[in-house]
Amino acid sequence: GPGVRGGPRGGNAISKEGVNMQICLVRSQGYQGMVDGGDNIKEASWESVSSMLQVGGTVIGSARCKDFRTHEGRLDAALNLVQRGITNLCVIGGDGSLTGANLFREEWSGLLDELVQSGQISEEAAQTHSALHIVGMVGSIDNDFCGTDMTIGTDSALHRIIEVVDAIMTTAQSHQRTFVLEVMGRHCGYLALVSALACGADWVLIPEMPPKDGWEEQMCHKLSENRADKKRLNIIIVAEGAIDQNNKPITTDLIKDLVVRCLGFDTRVTILGHVQRGGTPSAFDRILASRMGVEAVLALLEASPGTPACVVSLCGNQAVRLPLMECVQMTQEVQKAMDEKRFEEAVKLRGRSFENNLNTYKLLSHRKIDTELPHSSFNVAVLNVGAPAAGMNAAVRSAVRVGITEGHTLFAVNDGFEGFYKGQIKEINWGDVGGWTGQGGSLLGTKRTLPAKHIDKIAEQMKIHNINALLVIGGFEAYLGLLELQAARSKHAELCVPMVMVPATVSNNIPGSDLSIGADTALNAITDTCDRIKQSASGTKRRVFIIETMGGYCGYLATVGGLAAGADAAYIYEEPFDIRDLQSNVEHLTEKMKTSIQRGLVLRNENCSENYTTDFIYQLYSEEGKGVFDCRKNILGHMQQGGAPSPFDRNFGTKIAAKAMQWISKKLKECSLGLCEVRTDFCYKSNRKHTYSTLLQEIKC
Ligand SMILES: *[C@@H]1O[C@H](CO)[C@@H](O)[C@H](O)[C@H]1NC(C)=O
Ligand SMILES: *[C@@H]1O[C@H](CO)[C@@H](O)[C@H](O)[C@H]1NC(C)=O
Numbered sequence: 001g002p003g004v005r006g007g008p009r010g011g012n013a014i015s016k017e018g019v020n021m022q023i024c025l026v027r028s029q030g031y032q033g034m035v036d037g038g039d040n041i042k043e044a045s046w047e048s049v050s051s052m053l054q055v056g057g058t059v060i061g062s063a064r065c066k067d068f069r070t071h072e073g074r075l076d077a078a079l080n081l082v083q084r085g086i087t088n089l090c091v092i093g094g095d096g097s098l099t100g101a102n103l104f105r106e107e108w109s110g111l112l113d114e115l116v117q118s119g120q121i122s123e124e125a126a127q128t129h130s131a132l133h134i135v136g137m138v139g140s141i142d143n144d145f146c147g148t149d150m151t152i153g154t155d156s157a158l159h160r161i162i163e164v165v166d167a168i169m170t171t172a173q174s175h176q177r178t179f180v181l182e183v184m185g186r187h188c189g190y191l192a193l194v195s196a197l198a199c200g201a202d203w204v205l206i207p208e209m210p211p212k213d214g215w216e217e218q219m220c221h222k223l224s225e226n227r228a229d230k231k232r233l234n235i236i237i238v239a240e241g242a243i244d245q246n247n248k249p250i251t252t253d254l255i256k257d258l259v260v261r262c263l264g265f266d267t268r269v270t271i272l273g274h275v276q277r278g279g280t281p282s283a284f285d286r287i288l289a290s291r292m293g294v295e296a297v298l299a300l301l302e303a304s305p306g307t308p309a310c311v312v313s314l315c316g317n318q319a320v321r322l323p324l325m326e327c328v329q330m331t332q333e334v335q336k337a338m339d340e341k342r343f344e345e346a347v348k349l350r351g352r353s354f355e356n357n358l359n360t361y362k363l364l365s366h367r368k369i370d371t372e373l374p375h376s377s378f379n380v381a382v383l384n385v386g387a388p389a390a391g392m393n394a395a396v397r398s399a400v401r402v403g404i405t406e407g408h409t410l411f412a413v414n415d416g417f418e419g420f421y422k423g424q425i426k427e428i429n430w431g432d433v434g435g436w437t438g439q440g441g442s443l444l445g446t447k448r449t450l451p452a453k454h455i456d457k458i459a460e461q462m463k464i465h466n467i468n469a470l471l472v473i474g475g476f477e478a479y480l481g482l483l484e485l486q487a488a489r490s491k492h493a494e495l496c497v498p499m500v501m502v503p504a505t506v507s508n509n510i511p512g513s514d515l516s517i518g519a520d521t522a523l524n525a526i527t528d529t530c531d532r533i534k535q536s537a538s539g540t541k542r543r544v545f546i547i548e549t550m551g552g553y554c555g556y557l558a559t560v561g562g563l564a565a566g567a568d569a570a571y572i573y574e575e576p577f578d579i580r581d582l583q584s585n586v587e588h589l590t591e592k593m594k595t596s597i598q599r600g601l602v603l604r605n606e607n608c609s610e611n612y613t614t615d616f617i618y619q620l621y622s623e624e625g626k627g628v629f630d631c632r633k634n635i636l637g638h639m640q641q642g643g644a645p646s647p648f649d650r651n652f653g654t655k656i657a658a659k660a661m662q663w664i665s666k667k668l669k670e671c672s673l674g675l676c677e678v679r680t681d682f683c684y685k686s687n688r689k690h691t692y693s694t695l696l697q698e699i700k701c
Pocket of ligand 1: 552
């Protein structure tokens, strides 16, 4: 579009949904294709967008268009649309492209009048096409658009950045080095900030928060402090648009010179550049774009001539519609605020999610000296329970550091409730959790053991270590475990303390929570593998892959993984199926495989059916597909729990655990001030069990 930047984004997952309406794709360079017409506008079919999901960048092309900025250009575009009977436009681009679309809509009736006058279209054609409907979706790796928590492409860019940081961290550990990394984002610090959170960077520079006077010494001091802690590697992340208090750019070279001058460290500069736009889209982006695409089509179907142009946004975990121009104006306000040095306001305008990230980073990055800390004299224990999930370590790190900052003494429990009753409890310090964000699995150790049989011993350990609060990070067993501890409160006064659970499981099956830590990493593992499986044996004959995912009785991974990987069917426990369903799926797929489609993908959740096993489904498809396609099966297994956590899980774990620890502090403080209600049975249970969405099992004491 005519925006400042029209680079490709990872977001081809749109228009996979079938709707009873003719859909055209404007090919070749966005608005230019609309101005040029001809073959650039083609009807899209189910097949033509098949296997588009996993392709990075943009398949239909995107570019800045000079012609569309001229009146003549827009007149040509209007003619091309009317000739094809198109009155609905779904525009995927940055704020510049979306503003262009809005202008086009406002001019529409004037453009049609002109076309009638010059005799290029009939009066009648002008009548039937009198209203143009616009819906926008923001495709931008910068995440710089107000009104949406995430833009399409941002999560994929974070993946690219974190891949590079992880590579640096594993290769550079043996040398004493400082890395200065520049990441993209134009005037928005989102990518830099969230990357810094995701890798536990030592310093971050973003345009929304120019460093205070004297920051140079502070930064050098912090780096030398890390050295004293025997940390060999320092990472400094600099946003492309980083500035100082006087709006003067802060460059990576400036930082490098500074570090070399004041500390003499071996310092390298890495500028990430366009790798951030490349690669395959992440699972999150595919799902986000697919859901936004559906919402966009619904918005167009419901639009009436007076409906203002809207943009599809992500609010929390929901796709919502917002007035396009209001969002564009707010986005421009951010820039204005920064130009006028009203930085606090700029942060506010960027939105809740940005502010939250910034506050969490500030909370975790700065180690306070002991004398600065409030002394709470409370002891808080942290443990992992259930199967390992990527992001658990990030959650532990964040909980420990926030807890220490709030003045508590933190205790780590190894191996879940099993380690708890055996007394595997140790104090854990700020430095002990350094570098934990990027590590997979559970460094504390985790077990599925439930506490009910060992309540006496657990209560005894609580007493020995004088534990005043409990933070449990884990899956369904963690949830059940807390319920068991709660049930034992009437017998054991030691258990009458604030307890909180942070959901962390690939299965995403914790009641009351939309998302759990680890699910995003598992989805990425599933989509990566499905992409690879689909590409393997390409060029050979038609093939259908039956893939078994984890998730226990919860169909989240199979359905959402299926959406992200473009599966033809997904079998889950929640939606019972019988032989008739299987038959119709097989027949449908067989018909489909007779067209140009070469690859079929069927996902099966591990516990979807006791008797329709993966082998059974594989044999059924093999037999019925004879002569049309052959079949392969694959059980994904534990790879879904492991590996390096995705940027999303690192940040989600970090943020949610920080929140949990803050909740604990609040409760402890209330209790110490005598504000909590102490009844004869010591405790009462919160009745909000089913209304909370993030933290589970709020128990008041
Ligand atoms: C669930 O599926 C796994 C993997 O196939 C299997 O090992 C386990 O026994 C199943 N559980 C039940 C209760 O069927
Ligand atoms: C699976 O088959 C067995 C008989 O082999 C039967 O007892 C069982 O109920 C079936 N499971 C389900 C979930 O229907």
